[in-house]
Amino acid sequence: MSVFTPxxxxxxxxxxxxATALPLRVRNLHKTFxxxxxxxxxxxxxxxxxxxxxxxxxxxxxxxxxxxxxxLLKCIFRTYLADSGSVTWxxxxxxxxxxxxxxxxxxxxxxxxxxGYVSQFLRPMPRVTAIDLAARPLVERGMERAEARERIAxxxxxxxLPRDLWDGLPVLFSGGEQQRVNLVRALAVAPRLLLLDEPTxxxxxxxxxxxxxxxxEARDRGTxxxxxxxxxxxxxxxxxxxIVLDQGRRVA
Amino acid sequence: MSAIATxxxxxxxxxxxxxxxxEQIALKVENLEAQYGRGCSAxxxxxxPEHSTNVCGQCGTVIACADVSFAVRAGRTLGIVGESGSGKxxxxxxxxxxxxxxxxxxxxxxxxxxxxxxxxxxAQVRRRVxxxxxGMVYQHARDGLNLRISAGGNVAERLLAAEWRRVxxxxxxxxxxxxxxxxxxxRMDTPPSAFSGGMQQRVQIARALANGPAVVLLDEMxxxxxxxxxxxxxxxxxxxxxxxxxxxxxxxxDLGVIRLLCERTMVMKNGRVVxxxxxxxxxxxxxxxxxxxxxxxxNA
Numbered sequence: 262m263s264v265f266t267p268x269x270x271x272x273x274x275x276x277x278x279x280a281t282a283l284p285l286r287v288r289n290l291h292k293t294f295x296x297x298x299x300x301x302x303x304x305x306x307x308x309x310x311x312x313x314x315x316x317x318x319x320x321x322x323x324x325x326x327x328x329x330x331x332x333l334l335k336c337i338f339r340t341y342l343a344d345s346g347s348v349t350w351x352x353x354x355x356x357x358x359x360x361x362x363x364x365x366x367x368x369x370x371x372x373x374x375x376x377g378y379v380s381q382f383l384r385p386m387p388r389v390t391a392i393d394l395a396a397r398p399l400v401e402r403g404m405e406r407a408e409a410r411e412r413i414a415x416x417x418x419x420x421x422l423p424r425d426l427w428d429g430l431p432v433l434f435s436g437g438e439q440q441r442v443n444l445v446r447a448l449a450v451a452p453r454l455l456l457l458d459e460p461t462x463x464x465x466x467x468x469x470x471x472x473x474x475x476x477x478e479a480r481d482r483g484t485x486x487x488x489x490x491x492x493x494x495x496x497x498x499x500x501x502x503x504i505v506l507d508q509g510r511r512v513a
Numbered sequence: 514m515s516a517i518a519t520x521x522x523x524x525x526x527x528x529x530x531x532x533x534x535x536e537q538i539a540l541k542v543e544n545l546e547a548q549y550g551r552g553c554s555a556x557x558x559x560x561x562p563e564h565s566t567n568v569c570g571q572c573g574t575v576i577a578c579a580d581v582s583f584a585v586r587a588g589r590t591l592g593i594v595g596e597s598g599s600g601k602x603x604x605x606x607x608x609x610x611x612x613x614x615x616x617x618x619x620x621x622x623x624x625x626x627x628x629x630x631x632x633x634x635x636a637q638v639r640r641r642v643x644x645x646x647x648g649m650v651y652q653h654a655r656d657g658l659n660l661r662i663s664a665g666g667n668v669a670e671r672l673l674a675a676e677w678r679r680v681x682x683x684x685x686x687x688x689x690x691x692x693x694x695x696x697x698x699x700r701m702d703t704p705p706s707a708f709s710g711g712m713q714q715r716v717q718i719a720r721a722l723a724n725g726p727a728v729v730l731l732d733e734m735x736x737x738x739x740x741x742x743x744x745x746x747x748x749x750x751x752x753x754x755x756x757x758x759x760x761x762x763x764x765x766x767d768l769g770v771i772r773l774l775c776e777r778t779m780v781m782k783n784g785r786v787v788x789x790x791x792x793x794x795x796x797x798x799x800x801x802x803x804x805x806x807x808x809x810x811x812n813a
Contacts, residue, residue: 341794
């Protein structure tokens with residue numbers, strides 16, 4: 262049996278592929294950093310990017326280093342504020358919200374209930390063990406701590422995180438170990454949208470394969486995925502559609 | 514050692530109960546203004562970040578804060594960062610009634626359903642709201658505690674103010690809260706003057722929570738503590754966030770503390786808010802020159 266049983270507390274959102282065909286619509290998104298510390302220098306991140314992410318599909322974003330891929334994901338998650346354009350997200354209840362304009366509290370609700378983000382870097386919380394760190398989003402959604410830890414333990418086993426690390430502090434882990442904690446943390450809650458920034462970058466090929474399987478299972482449950490990867494072979498294998506950025510512009 | 518194991522179960526409200534309440538705005542502040550001095554018609558024009566001062570060049574009045582607006586939901590925490598003198602502590606002092614604001618409004622969900630302005634309420638009403646619905650942790654224990662009466666007495670003082678009358682209940686509640694703050698019952702009758710800095714701050718937190726407040730204000734609560742002691746205090750606050758469903762406002766100049774405790778952050782300079790947003794956005798995509806300087810100065 263899959264460890265990914267749909268969760269009652271997510272309003273049954275994940276797994277229902279009857280949702281709108283285009284849960285995420287990005288239109289004319291634009292981002293430039295103005296660095297006042299460097300005398301007002303402008304650093305363009307990306308320009309006039311538009312795309313749709315199909316429900317329950319994997320949209321890949323390809324491009325060279327510095328082409329704006331990661332910035333684009335951060336803008337969708339609102340870690341970066343876009344200068345103009347819109348990121349329209351279809352909420353579970355069928356209504357729409359523009360994540361560029363949404364209030365902070367609305368974005369926090371959506372992050373808790375619907376949208377996950379995984380980068381290649383884990384941000385450990387001081388003094389919180391790996392298993393509790395990964396279980397936190399589940400607990401925030403109302404699951405009992407013991408049950409949440411059990412679910413995380415299943416997933417840790419699948420990504421072959423050594424058992425003696427489960428109650429260890431992730432700040433002391435290797436990059437690959439941290440990355441697995443990060444992935445498990447995001448995948449466990451079965452978000453409706455998952456943003457993946459180089460989710461397999463520091464993993465060995467066999468672990469990569471396991472992560473690819475987990476991502477595939479998430480998609481089968483109805484999670485929409487948007488992913489950035491350097492490994493074009495892997496990206497093409499995973500994606501239903503690939504868009505390409507070059508110097509901040511969409512070229513394909 | 515995790516704080517969780519030491520929490521008596523009856524105190525732990527289930528997490529998603531807290532998040533269900535979370536749709537409500539617990540505290541709303543609009544155009545808060547405070548000043549030291551008589552003020553003149555040019556004060557507003559001549560102060561603020563664009564003048565790099567909060568002192569009016571015409572009349573010498575200090576505009577400690579102006580045009581400060583924000584709202585905090587139940588169960589969420591707002592951070593206020595800024596350099597010394599930016600007005601962040603003033604905001605807390607106005608809210609808690611330690612200082613009279615010159616203008617603006619503050620409404621509390623628990624006071625007249627948020628429809629009335631706390632700042633224009635009578636002194637008696639303000640005191641009542643403070644005693645029943647608010648808690649405050651000061652930077653210096655001497656401001657928040659009576660260092661000469663017992664730790665338990667410090668907590669009991671707040672319970673008496675909130676009209677608890679039965680001595681046995683007061684003593685039980687005080688002992689329970691202190692224990693939760695990892696202060697053993699055997700030290701309950703010791704005055705905080707005999708405690709370490711970290712313990713004093715934990716007594717302050719117990720005191721701030723005594724009346725079951727809707728809003729807790731925390732002013733640089735870990736500033737004077739060494740890092741390992743800070744950690745213990747911060748862990749307790751994190752645990753409270755998960756279990757109590759209170760709205761918190763955390764003032765700190767330590768971006769590490771802000772990142773750990775606050776989902777949202779407001780940046781102040783020279784008495785004004787220069788920027789506010791999600792904490793990760795403020796730290797990773799700061800827009801105002803001052804915030805960029807602040808963030809680039811440290812590795813939070």
